[in-house]
Amino acid sequence: xxxxxxxxxxxxPLIQPALYEEDGxxxxxxxxxxxxxxxxxxxxxxxxxxxxxxxxxRDEADVATGVKRSSRIDSSLTGFVLAVILFFNAxxxxxxxxxxxxxxxxxxTIIGFAAxxxxxxxxxxxxxxxxxxLYPCASAGVRWTEEAFGESWGLLVGYLGWIxxxxxxxxxxxxxxxxxxxxxxxxxxxxxxxxxxxYGILVGITVVLVCVNYRGxxxxxxxxxxxxxxxxxxxxxxxxxxxxxVDPSKWLQTPTGEVxxxxxxxxxxxxxxxEATFAxxxxxxxxxxxxxNFNGFDQGGNYSTTVTQKTLRTGIGGSLxxxxxxxxxxxxxxxxxxxxxxxxxxxGSFATAGTEIGGRWxxxxxxxxxxxxxxxxxxxxxxxxxxxxxxxxxxxxxPSFFRHQSQHxxxxxxxxxxxxxxxxxxxxxxxxxxxxxxxxxxxxxxVEFLAFAQLRIRKGDCTxxxxxxxxxxxxxxxxxxxxxxxxxxxxxxxxxxxMTVFGILLINAKRLNLAFCSICGWGVxxxxxxxxxxxx
Numbered sequence: 001x002x003x004x005x006x007x008x009x010x011x012x013p014l015i016q017p018a019l020y021e022e023d024g025x026x027x028x029x030x031x032x033x034x035x036x037x038x039x040x041x042x043x044x045x046x047x048x049x050x051x052x053x054x055x056x057x058r059d060e061a062d063v064a065t066g067v068k069r070s071s072r073i074d075s076s077l078t079g080f081v082l083a084v085i086l087f088f089n090a091x092x093x094x095x096x097x098x099x100x101x102x103x104x105x106x107x108x109t110i111i112g113f114a115a116x117x118x119x120x121x122x123x124x125x126x127x128x129x130x131x132x133x134l135y136p137c138a139s140a141g142v143r144w145t146e147e148a149f150g151e152s153w154g155l156l157v158g159y160l161g162w163i164x165x166x167x168x169x170x171x172x173x174x175x176x177x178x179x180x181x182x183x184x185x186x187x188x189x190x191x192x193x194x195x196x197x198x199y200g201i202l203v204g205i206t207v208v209l210v211c212v213n214y215r216g217x218x219x220x221x222x223x224x225x226x227x228x229x230x231x232x233x234x235x236x237x238x239x240x241x242x243x244x245x246v247d248p249s250k251w252l253q254t255p256t257g258e259v260x261x262x263x264x265x266x267x268x269x270x271x272x273x274x275e276a277t278f279a280x281x282x283x284x285x286x287x288x289x290x291x292x293n294f295n296g297f298d299q300g301g302n303y304s305t306t307v308t309q310k311t312l313r314t315g316i317g318g319s320l321x322x323x324x325x326x327x328x329x330x331x332x333x334x335x336x337x338x339x340x341x342x343x344x345x346x347x348g349s350f351a352t353a354g355t356e357i358g359g360r361w362x363x364x365x366x367x368x369x370x371x372x373x374x375x376x377x378x379x380x381x382x383x384x385x386x387x388x389x390x391x392x393x394x395x396x397x398x399p400s401f402f403r404h405q406s407q408h409x410x411x412x413x414x415x416x417x418x419x420x421x422x423x424x425x426x427x428x429x430x431x432x433x434x435x436x437x438x439x440x441x442x443x444x445x446x447v448e449f450l451a452f453a454q455l456r457i458r459k460g461d462c463t464x465x466x467x468x469x470x471x472x473x474x475x476x477x478x479x480x481x482x483x484x485x486x487x488x489x490x491x492x493x494x495x496x497x498x499m500t501v502f503g504i505l506l507i508n509a510k511r512l513n514l515a516f517c518s519i520c521g522w523g524v525x526x527x528x529x530x531x532x533x534x535x536x
Contacts, residue, residue, distance in 0.1 A: 077307050082300075082315025083322055084228045088380055090121075090296035091323040092373045093231055094330040094350060096175050097293060099431055102345040103286035105255035106335040108279075112286070113331055116294045117324040119476040124297040124445070125316045126473060127452045132304035132312060134455070139388075140301030141448045148451035157444045158388060159503035164441035165385040166418045168292075170425035171433045172374040173205040175347055178430065179370045182348025183355075183363055195427075202426045209375060210419050213382045214410050231373035234354060234365040235330045242357040246336035253335075255280030256342060272486055284487045285431055291484050292434040293327065295441055298448060302384070333357070347430055382418060389414035435488060439496045442484045449474055449481075 100109045128140075137143035141161060146154030177198075276283040300316045307315065334340070334353040351370070355363030390411035393402035406412045425433055453474060457467045488496075 077303065077311065079311045079314030079318060081225060082303060082307060082311060083318030084225050085303075085380075086297065086300050086315060086319035087228065087322045087326070088373070088377050089299045090319060091293060091326055092377045093369070094235065094327050095179070095370045095374060096171075096347065096430070096434075097289065097327060097331060098345045098347055098349045099285050100289040100293075101331075101335070101349075102342060103255075103282040103284075103289070105280065105342050106251055106253040108255065108281055108286075110251055110328070110331060110335070112290050113293075113324075113327045116290055117320060120291075120480055121294050121297055121320055121323065123449075123473045123477045124295070125300070125320050127449060128298045128300045129313055129316050130456055131452060132301040133309050136304035137301070140304070141298055141444065141451075144301075144451045144455065145447055148454040149447070153447060156500075156503060157447050160440050160444035160500070162385050162388055163421075163499050163503070164437050164444065165381050166421045167425060167433060167437040167440060169378055169381050169385070169418065170206075170422045170428075171430060171437065172378045173202050173209070174426065174428075174430050174433060176371050176374045177202060177205070178347035179351055179367045180348075182346070183351040183367045199427055203423060206419070206422055206426065209378050210382065210415060213379055213386075214406060214412070214415055227372055227376045231369040231376075232326065234362055234369050235326070238354050238357055238362060238366075239329050239333050241362075242333040242337040245357065246333060248336060250336050251332065253342070255282075276487060283483075284435075284489075287480075287483055287487055288431065288435050288438050291438050291442075291480065294323070295438070295445070298445065299384070382415070385418055386411045386414040389417065432491075435492055436495050438484050439488050439492050440499060442481050443496065443500075446478070446481050449478060 097109075097113070100112060104112065131144045132140065135143050135147055139158065142154045142158040145157045297316065297319065300312065300319070303315070304312055330350065334350060334357075338353045338356045340349060340353060340356075348367075351363045351366045353363075354366040389398065389402050390405075393400060393414075402411065402414050402417075404412050425436070428436075453470070456462065457470050460467065
């Protein structure tokens with residue numbers, strides 16, 4: 001009984017909700033469709049594309065937000081700029097590599113940071129480029145997993161990635177305060193410091209950062225390039241000044257096996273392999289630190305709808321080179337040109353190494369650079385994590401109150417949820433925080449690698465030789481993921497189980513609340529949503 005309108009006035013919507021939305025989500029997103037239509041070019045007409053070969057259209061719907069992405073390319077996002085942005089997502093500089101030197105000594109740390117770009121970073125980068133080219137979408141891993149295994153798995157991967165992100169955010173204030181403590185207050189030991197004062201300072205730093213993030217400050221584009229040069233400048237100077245002072249024989253120093261206690265107490269945490277050692281290497285802190293320093297290249301898929309494939313390839317490859325160099329060169333200089341013993345390495349020791357190599361001014365500069373870099377990483381990660389929660393709420397996959405935006409167009413309750421998780425984790429030592437972050441990330445990236453195997457090896461249309469190369473490429477990262485899971489403590493298993501159960505409940509909160517509303521007799525609209533509570 002739809003009234004017919006004149007042909008010249010009848011317009012098809014640029015985005016067909018039925019193609020991308022579940023039944024009952026159309027009216028809930030009317031405003032979103034309207035804003036998307038006003039942005040997209042009116043001449044663009046979406047079509048349902050059959051995809052038996054696994055190749056996705058360039059102009060694809062964003063699974064996390066439900067908003068169809070424009071195929072327009074951002075010319076300001078060049079390959080180098082994208083490489084710098086991904087550098088901050090994956091590394092941000094050599095801050096935080098000190099636990100590896102304490103756990104494994106000079107030789108094995110150098111070997112580890114020289115091998116990780118090939119054993120882990122390269123497979124992750126190849127997976128990201130391949131799947132981003134075939135399925136360009138701002139939600140990246142969520143989109144790939146949904147394509148391979150269905151919506152439920154995609155939502156779980158997105159949630160676990162968010163948990164890993166907010167947990168990782170808790171490490172930045174802790175690491176920054178460690179650098180300040182080591183450089184400016186070395187006479188105050190950790191046991192002498194007031195625990196409540198220490199936690200209060202961390203809370204103050206975190207709240208200030210979150211407030212700035214709430215105001216809408218984002219470190220992107222040219223700002224990221226500027227921060228990159230400022231934060232890496234002292235390490236370039238350290239390499240230049242320290243190269244003539246290097247004694248290559250110090251690189252060959254192996255672990256003494258005498259380090260039994262870590263500042264983060266990681267060796268005292270019970271687990272399946274609580275004291276796994278070989279050749280003097282304490283594997284739990286060593287593997288977790290290597291893993292933490294090199295993960296994050298899969299976030300390059302978030303930019304697949306705004307750059308060309310050439311720019312995406314240049315950005316991912318360039319970030320791999322930047323990350324590898326930013327780790328290995330400072331480690332070579334710091335171990336070869338200083339007299340820091342294995343047992344003396346701890347968070348903030350790079351500032352001590354800079355002071356020994358170039359003077360007090362260089363050590364102070366490294367502390368300032370660590371603050372700039374770590375806080376920039378906090379801003380970037382906090383923004384992307386909160387936007388991911390808002391996007392899932394926009395699509396109807398999370399309770400609707402997460403869609404609320406402040407006057408600065410930032411997701412208020414999504415930011416508050418992230419802040420709550422961070423405040424709970426701040427009292428923990430740095431090593432424990434990165435182990436928790438690694439555990440959540442490990443679960444999500446395993447599913448992403450399996451999605452890559454499903455879409456490119458099992459169902460892909462590439463040659464058998466290329467499929468064989470893909471299989472070989474996946475062996476090392478999957479073994480590394482297994483090692484991270486096996487070396488985790490019982491406390492980490494409990495954390496992972498609780499967060500997974502909470503995620504399942506959060507994802508199904510709307511469905512459970514709708515059942516409650518129908519039982520209580522609250523009004524349920526024609527699209528299946530309840531207009532009487534914020535959860536629906």
